[in-house]
Amino acid sequence: MEYLPNIVFAIALILGIGFFARNVKKLSRNIKLGKDVDVSDNKSQRWKNMAKIALGQTKMVVRPIAGLMHIIVYVGFVIINIEVLEIILDGLLGTHRLFSPLGSFYNFLIGSFEILALLVIVAVVVFWIRRNIIRIQRFIKPEMKGWPKTDGNMILYIEFVLMILFLTMNATDFQLQQIGAEHYVQAGFFPVSQFIVPLLEGLSESSLIFVERTAWxxxxxxxxxxxxxxxxxxxxxxxxxxxxxYYGKLKPQGQFNNLESVTKEVKLMMDPDADPYTAPAEDDAAEPEKFGASDVMDLNWVQLLNAYTCTECGRCTSECPANQTGKKLSPRKIMMDTRDRLEEVGNNIDANQGQFIPDGKQLLGDYISHEELWACTTCNACVEACPVSIDPLSIIVEMRRYLVMEQSAAPTELNNMMSNIENNGAPWPYNQMDRLNWVNE
Structure with missing residues (x-):
C-alpha cells in the first residue's frame, strides 16, 4: 500500500501520454492526406522565421494589448510547466520537492513561477472579459457561435483553474513547512501564495495535507x-x-504558384517553333491531374497543417476588406471549414479500416460556398495579419482554379474579362484597332 500512489500516478501518466501520442499519430496521418510539396528550400530563413514569429511572438504585438496578454500567458504557461518535471518525478519516486537541494536557485524558481501564475490569472480574466463582456467584434462573427465560442472560454477556465491549483498547492505546502509537518522540507519562496495562507488558519495538519495532496x-x-x-x-x-x-510561405506575398501542366500548354502555344504533333498520343499520356482543389485531399500538406494550426483569433477576418464591407467571406472560416472537413475525412478513414469511402460530400459546396470564394480580392491582408503564418488565400485560389478550369463556373464578370483577353488581347471590350482612339479626343 505504501507504493500505491506511485503506481496510480504512473498509470495515469502512461494513459495520458499514450492517448496524446495516439492523437498525434492521427493528426500526422490527416495532414499527410494532402499532396506533397517541396518546402526544403532556404532552411536558414525558415529557422529565423520560426524563432522570430513562433518563439518571439513578433506578429502578436502588432496589437499591443492582446499581444502583451498573450505573451504573459504563453511565457507563464511554458515556464510554470518546468515545475511539472518536478511533480512527475515526485509522483514516480514518492519524493516531495525533489529539486529543493538547489537551494536559493530553487527559491528563485518557485517565486518566479508564482508571480507568473498571478500574471496568467490576470491575463486570462482580461481575455474572458474581452470575449464575453466587451464582446470584441472579431469574437462574435457567425463562425464563432457554438463550439468555437465554448472552446475559447473552456481554455480560459482550464488555465485559470490550473493556476489556482498551483498557488493553493504552494500555500498549503508553505503552511505545512511552518508547522514542521513530516516530509515537508523547508524549501521555496512563496511571494503570492503566502497571502492565501490566512485562509487556511484553523485547519489541522491532516486537513492541510489533504488539501495540498488534492491540489497536487x-x-x-x-x-x-x-x-x-x-x-x-x-x-x-x-x-x-x-x-x-517554419514551413510558411517565403515567396513575395503577391506571387502565386503556377500549375506545371498549364505552364507547359501556354509555352507550347507561345512558341512558334513548337510542333504540337510531337506530343505523345493521348492514349499514352498520363491522365491529367485535377486542376485546383474541391476537397481537402486536393490541397497540399502545408495547407492542411495551416488548417490545424489556426488559432481562430480572427485577425485575418478583421483585416479582410471583403468582410468589412459585408461580404460573406471570412478567411478564418475558410481555415475552420478546411479543418472540420479534414477531421470528417479522418473519421471516415478510421471507421473504414484505414480506407476513405466517398461520402458524397466535399469541401467546396458542403463547407465553403462559391460566394465566399469569389468575394476574395486576393489582397493578402489575411496572410499578413496571421500571427502564425497561415495562408488562407492559397486555399481560396486553389478552389477558384477548380471552379474555373474544371467546372467553367466563373462569375459572368470574370468570363467576360477572359473572353475579352482571348479576343482583344486586353480585359476591355474594345477591338485592338480601336485602342488608340482616345488620342484623337
Missing amino acids: WLHILGILAFLNYLYYSKHLHILLAFPNT
Missing part, C-alpha cells in the same frame, strides 16, 4: 487532461505554431 493531484491530472484536450481545440497551435511558421 488535480494540478497534474489537469495538465494531462489539457494535453489531450489540445487535439480537439483551437489551442493545438501551442504545438503546431512552430512547424507552421
Whole structure:
C-alpha cells in the first residue's frame, strides 16, 4: 500500500501520454492526406522565421494589448510547466520537492513561477472579459457561435483553474513547512501564495495535507487532461505554431504558384517553333491531374497543417476588406471549414479500416460556398495579419482554379474579362484597332 500512489500516478501518466501520442499519430496521418510539396528550400530563413514569429511572438504585438496578454500567458504557461518535471518525478519516486537541494536557485524558481501564475490569472480574466463582456467584434462573427465560442472560454477556465491549483498547492505546502509537518522540507519562496495562507488558519495538519495532496493531484491530472484536450481545440497551435511558421510561405506575398501542366500548354502555344504533333498520343499520356482543389485531399500538406494550426483569433477576418464591407467571406472560416472537413475525412478513414469511402460530400459546396470564394480580392491582408503564418488565400485560389478550369463556373464578370483577353488581347471590350482612339479626343 505504501507504493500505491506511485503506481496510480504512473498509470495515469502512461494513459495520458499514450492517448496524446495516439492523437498525434492521427493528426500526422490527416495532414499527410494532402499532396506533397517541396518546402526544403532556404532552411536558414525558415529557422529565423520560426524563432522570430513562433518563439518571439513578433506578429502578436502588432496589437499591443492582446499581444502583451498573450505573451504573459504563453511565457507563464511554458515556464510554470518546468515545475511539472518536478511533480512527475515526485509522483514516480514518492519524493516531495525533489529539486529543493538547489537551494536559493530553487527559491528563485518557485517565486518566479508564482508571480507568473498571478500574471496568467490576470491575463486570462482580461481575455474572458474581452470575449464575453466587451464582446470584441472579431469574437462574435457567425463562425464563432457554438463550439468555437465554448472552446475559447473552456481554455480560459482550464488555465485559470490550473493556476489556482498551483498557488493553493504552494500555500498549503508553505503552511505545512511552518508547522514542521513530516516530509515537508523547508524549501521555496512563496511571494503570492503566502497571502492565501490566512485562509487556511484553523485547519489541522491532516486537513492541510489533504488539501495540498488534492491540489497536487488535480494540478497534474489537469495538465494531462489539457494535453489531450489540445487535439480537439483551437489551442493545438501551442504545438503546431512552430512547424507552421517554419514551413510558411517565403515567396513575395503577391506571387502565386503556377500549375506545371498549364505552364507547359501556354509555352507550347507561345512558341512558334513548337510542333504540337510531337506530343505523345493521348492514349499514352498520363491522365491529367485535377486542376485546383474541391476537397481537402486536393490541397497540399502545408495547407492542411495551416488548417490545424489556426488559432481562430480572427485577425485575418478583421483585416479582410471583403468582410468589412459585408461580404460573406471570412478567411478564418475558410481555415475552420478546411479543418472540420479534414477531421470528417479522418473519421471516415478510421471507421473504414484505414480506407476513405466517398461520402458524397466535399469541401467546396458542403463547407465553403462559391460566394465566399469569389468575394476574395486576393489582397493578402489575411496572410499578413496571421500571427502564425497561415495562408488562407492559397486555399481560396486553389478552389477558384477548380471552379474555373474544371467546372467553367466563373462569375459572368470574370468570363467576360477572359473572353475579352482571348479576343482583344486586353480585359476591355474594345477591338485592338480601336485602342488608340482616345488620342484623337
